[in-house]
Amino acid sequence: MLNNFPEPEIFTLDCPTQQILDVIADKWSVIVLYCLAYRSRRYGEIQRCIQGISQKVLTQTLRKLERHGLVERTILSQMPLSVEYSLTSLGKTLIEPLQSLASWTREHFYEVVASRDLYDR
Amino acid sequence: MLNNFPEPEIFTLDCPTQQILDVIADKWSVIVLYCLAYRSRRYGEIQRCIQGISQKVLTQTLRKLERHGLVERTILSQMPLSVEYSLTSLGKTLIEPLQSLASWTREHFYEVVASRDLYDR
DNA sequence: CGGGATCCAGGGCGATACTG
């Protein structure tokens, strides 16, 4: 099942995978990544695309993704201020494993929901 | 990049992928899944394997994974109480996309760290 | 237009004590 990974004696929060999850597994990061996966977008466009995100949190999320090299911020013009966000080449490579998770979800989501409904009764 | 997925007009928290992330993307769930990916384990063993998890949160996490059909709880004996946790068949299928994320991390983690260090200066 | 600063509520998580 985890053939490629030798079994550790102890599992720790410091493992890289967990640190990556810390980056992308907050409430909005993956959605932002998906949103930018199709093409670059301006700040306002992202905010309109993503239902319910506040601008504080959107900015926070973009900064965090930029900080970790997944997203690139480009200033298009100063007056009026215009900023474009896009995935970096590193960010683009991350889409693939995320898509793998999305595919799993498409295939198995109903089982998860069914199990949850059953459990709650 | 997202060839298999048509571009939505708006991106929402209700999308299945995001709901799955809500399940597995807390502080400990993925670590617990990894821990059980190698084999079934008893409660105490899991707690010893996973460095720093409190028993309240471990129980919480296991219940949540069980609720969503990813983990199975089996009572081995009543006196003394002995419980074994294992991945369900559904849970096992989830390991694959997680492993894909782990592989990505192995390959690109240093880039993320480098970008972060640079950004922080 | 693209943010920054501030205030606030809720939830995640840890520590501790107790139980069948």
Added chain:
DNA sequence: CAGTATCGCCCTGGATCCCG
């Protein structure tokens, strides 16, 4: 051994106001 119960902290995220 495998939990439950309680308390309390901190951090995420939402709302609002302000700025170049």
